[in-house]
Amino acid sequence: MKKVTLNNGVEIPWIGLGVFRMEDNDNTVQAIETALKTGYRHxxxxAYYFNEEAVARAIQRSGIPRNEIFITTKLWNDDQRSGKVMEAFEESLRKLNTDYVDLYLIHWPVADRFVHSWQVLETIYKSGRARAIGVSNFKIHHLETLKKSTEIIPAVNQIELHPYLSQQEEVDYCLKNGIxxxxxxxxxxxxxxxxxxxxxxxxAAQHGKTPAQIILRWDYQRGIVTIPKSSNPKRLAENIDIFDFELTAAEIDQINALNQNKRVGSDPDHFTF
Ligand SMILES: NC(=O)c1ccc[n+]([C@@H]2O[C@H](COP(=O)([O-])OP(=O)(O)OC[C@H]3O[C@@H](n4cnc5c(N)ncnc54)[C@H](OP(=O)(O)O)[C@@H]3O)[C@@H](O)[C@H]2O)c1
Incomplete structure (x- = not known):
């Protein structure tokens, strides 16, 4: 699995397995184990997916050393509101059965709380229990607020992004700022x-690939790490098999032209959870 280096020197695999909406049960353990056997290392x-324990069980059953697998988990909104950031982080470590994560993210920019949460993440980072820290669902103005009032630049910003929401301005901002x-x-x-x-x-027909692979390749060539979810062995293999072909600049533009600024999830300025 190819990797890219984050702004603090830590390497992250370009493609990871997303496990949202996968329940904390044996099917999930099996799907994650299959992914690890297929070559996933991310x-x-x-915390909000309630399946960190299944992730831990799958890693343990795979026999792959912990330091070969990149684990991201996220701080949930209620834990920001209650101010129990450190406690939430420690609970995630306990459920993941590990003494560090590779990447710890603020899941959503909870207004009036996210700067404080970030300061706690900075403390966690300095303690070595998160190899990198970052954010999720942050718009440019949220990132600018952080930049003005905190010390460490986020290593990652995980956002909704697909051909109907290409996020070019935000991608450019992130890449320019080392995020x-x-x-x-x-x-x-x-x-x-x-x-x-x-x-x-x-x-897809022209390249002998599938539409899903065309999208993941479009992400990769634009400098974007992706975390597609699948529980299906065939699709798991398909989603990491994108490194043997190339889209031309014109083909990238053709995909860019599908943009409608259309979200399927919540707007980070107006979420209600
Ligand atoms: N930070 C955030 O706020 C946030 C929000 C949402 C999601 N996420 C993360 O992003 C990850 C991915 O997003 P997502 O789970 O919402 O959706 P997604 O990855 O866009 O789509 C997953 C769906 O696509 C299907 N699929 C997977 N590979 C396919 C392929 N090659 N061809 C056709 N269909 C395919 C899957 O079905 P099968 O399983 O049957 O293959 C599943 O129904 C999540 O799991 C989570 O880790 C983060």
Missing amino acids: IDTA RPESWSPFTAGKTALLQESSLQEL
């Missing part, structure tokens, strides 16, 4: 007919 979970952009719901979580788009189908 897992994206969150690695990461895409969540690269396939719109199946909530749209994105994978049936005729232009993606045509590009």
Whole structure:
């Protein structure tokens, strides 16, 4: 699995397994184990996904050394509101059965709280219990607020990003400021007919790939780390098999032209959870 270096020198695999909406049960353990056998070395979970224990069990069962797997987890909004950031982090470590995570993210920019939360993440980072810290669902103005009032620049900003929401301005801002952009719901979580788009189908046929692989390659060539979710062995293999072909600049533009600034998830300025 190819990797990219974050702004503090830590390497992150370009593609990870997203495990949102996968329950804390044996099917999930098995799906994550299959992913690890297939070659995944990066897992994206969150306290809010309630499956950190399944992630830990799968890693243990795989026999792969902990230091070969990149684990991301996230601080949930209620723990920001209650100010129990350190406690929430320690609970995630306990459930993940590890003494460090590779990346700890603020899940959403809870207004009036996220600067304080970030300061606690800075303390966690300095203690060595998170190899990198970052944010999720931060718009440029949130990142600017952090920049003015905190010390460490986030290593990653994980945002909703797919061909219907290409986020070019935010991607440019992140890359310019040393923040690695990461895409969540690269396939719109199946909530749209994105994978049936005729232009993606045509590009897929031309390259001997699938529409999903065309999207993941478009992300990679734009400098974006992705974390597609799948529980299906065939699709798990498909989603990491994107490093043997290249899209031309014109083909990238063709995919960019699908942008509608359309979200399938919440707007980070107006979420209600
Ligand atoms: N930070 C945040 O606020 C946030 C929000 C949402 C998601 N995320 C993260 O991003 C990850 C990915 O997003 P997501 O789970 O919402 O959706 P997604 O990855 O866009 O889509 C997952 C859906 O696509 C299907 N799929 C996967 N690979 C496919 C392929 N090659 N061809 C056709 N269909 C395919 C999956 O079905 P099968 O399982 O049957 O293959 C599943 O139904 C999450 O798991 C989570 O880790 C973060």
